[in-house]
Amino acid sequence: MKKKLVGVLLSVSMVVASLAGCGSAAPQAAENAKTETRVADEPTAKADSAASEKLVVGFAQIGQESGWRDAETMSIQTYAEEHADTVELKFADAQQKQENQIKAIKSFIEQDVDVIGLAPVVETGWDQVFAEAQDAGIPIILLDRTADVDESLYATFIGSDFIEEGKEAAKQMAELIGGKGKIVELEGTVGASAATDRKTGFDQEIAASYPDIEIVASQTGDFTRAQGKEVMESFLKSNPDIVGVYAHNDDMALGAIEAIKEAGLKPGEDIVTVSVDGVKGIFEAMVAGEANCTVECNPLLGPLFFETAAKLKAGESVEKWVKSVDGVFTQDVAADVIDSRAY
Numbered sequence: 001m002k003k004k005l006v007g008v009l010l011s012v013s014m015v016v017a018s019l020a021g022c023g024s025a026a027p028q029a030a031e032n033a034k035t036e037t038r039v040a041d042e043p044t045a046k047a048d049s050a051a052s053e054k055l056v057v058g059f060a061q062i063g064q065e066s067g068w069r070d071a072e073t074m075s076i077q078t079y080a081e082e083h084a085d086t087v088e089l090k091f092a093d094a095q096q097k098q099e100n101q102i103k104a105i106k107s108f109i110e111q112d113v114d115v116i117g118l119a120p121v122v123e124t125g126w127d128q129v130f131a132e133a134q135d136a137g138i139p140i141i142l143l144d145r146t147a148d149v150d151e152s153l154y155a156t157f158i159g160s161d162f163i164e165e166g167k168e169a170a171k172q173m174a175e176l177i178g179g180k181g182k183i184v185e186l187e188g189t190v191g192a193s194a195a196t197d198r199k200t201g202f203d204q205e206i207a208a209s210y211p212d213i214e215i216v217a218s219q220t221g222d223f224t225r226a227q228g229k230e231v232m233e234s235f236l237k238s239n240p241d242i243v244g245v246y247a248h249n250d251d252m253a254l255g256a257i258e259a260i261k262e263a264g265l266k267p268g269e270d271i272v273t274v275s276v277d278g279v280k281g282i283f284e285a286m287v288a289g290e291a292n293c294t295v296e297c298n299p300l301l302g303p304l305f306f307e308t309a310a311k312l313k314a315g316e317s318v319e320k321w322v323k324s325v326d327g328v329f330t331q332d333v334a335a336d337v338i339d340s341r342a343y
């Protein structure tokens with residue numbers, strides 16, 4: 001039964017079909033469809049890899065909800081392709097579902113991979129499957145998002161400080177609106193560390209330092225452009241006097257910009273935007289004067305992920321949190337840096 005479910009999760013047609021719609025990452029990702037389907041294989045991969053001494057890594061990705069996510073997937077798959085002589089990647093696209101990520105992890109355990117990587121779609125609900133990996137002697141790397149489990153259950157977390165991102169976003173928002181006014185907040189996926197912490201950091205900073213800024217509405221847009229637009233449309237109807245929107249990622253900000261324009265207002269002027277990620281699309285919007293600030297969150301984690309996995313396989317110790325170093329970009333610098341953006 002388990003094998004059948006995993007097979008359904010990672011069937012070639014599903015992976016190729018789902019990747020076909022993911023913008024610039026699609027050709028690269030589709031190239032890797034063969035690699036992805038290996039997750040559904042019988043557990044013979046370890047024997048093959050032992051013979052070749054390759055580092056065998058299973059990675060359970062969340063899905064394709066944003067340009068940021070596509071860039072992270074691209075970074076992981078490109079590294080694996082470029083190091084195919086020493087590395088084997090088993091890649092699972094969980095299509096936004098925790099149950100699919102858990103099935104993928106169980107399949108990686110069955111295949112006895114060397115290391116498991118996971119970007120947890122939500123923070124809770126991982127204890128049991130992480131314990132299974134630990135019992136099998138397979139270390140887990142949390143990539144880009146954290147999980148609410150005992151630290152002993154994973155080897156390391158590689159990623160950004162989301163609370164700091166939220167605080168920085170609050171400072172930028174305050175600067176843009178002169179420390180006062182009504183604003184709205186577009187939250188990421190409910191239960192995801194990236195959403196919970198970006199909200200905590202932003203809301204705390206506003207409450208602590210900017211008494212004249214009021215967050216009049218806050219709702220999830222699930223990190224997608226479409227839902228960011230939809231939620232912003234309803235925000236605009238019930239809050240006609242807002243001066244700013246804080247979005248937990250750039251994709252939702254881009255959706256909000258569409259909604260603001262359709263409401264006959266000028267994004268970037270009538271309503272300012274502050275978001276997180278630093279994807280190309282938000283730089284284009286800033287150059288066009290329609291977005292105001294992005295707090296960077298680096299998705300190009302592939303090389304560090306595999307280097308860390310190699311250390312774990314070799315029995316070396318790794319830091320519990322390998323923190324990304326991120327920047328902040330405002331509208332006035334966007335034109336100068338847009339060509340140097342790698343994602």
Ligand code: AHR
Pocket residue numbers: 065066067068069144145194223248249250251276277297
């Ligand atoms: O976990 C990182 C977040 O997930 C990114 O900010 C967002 O775009 C993505 O979906």
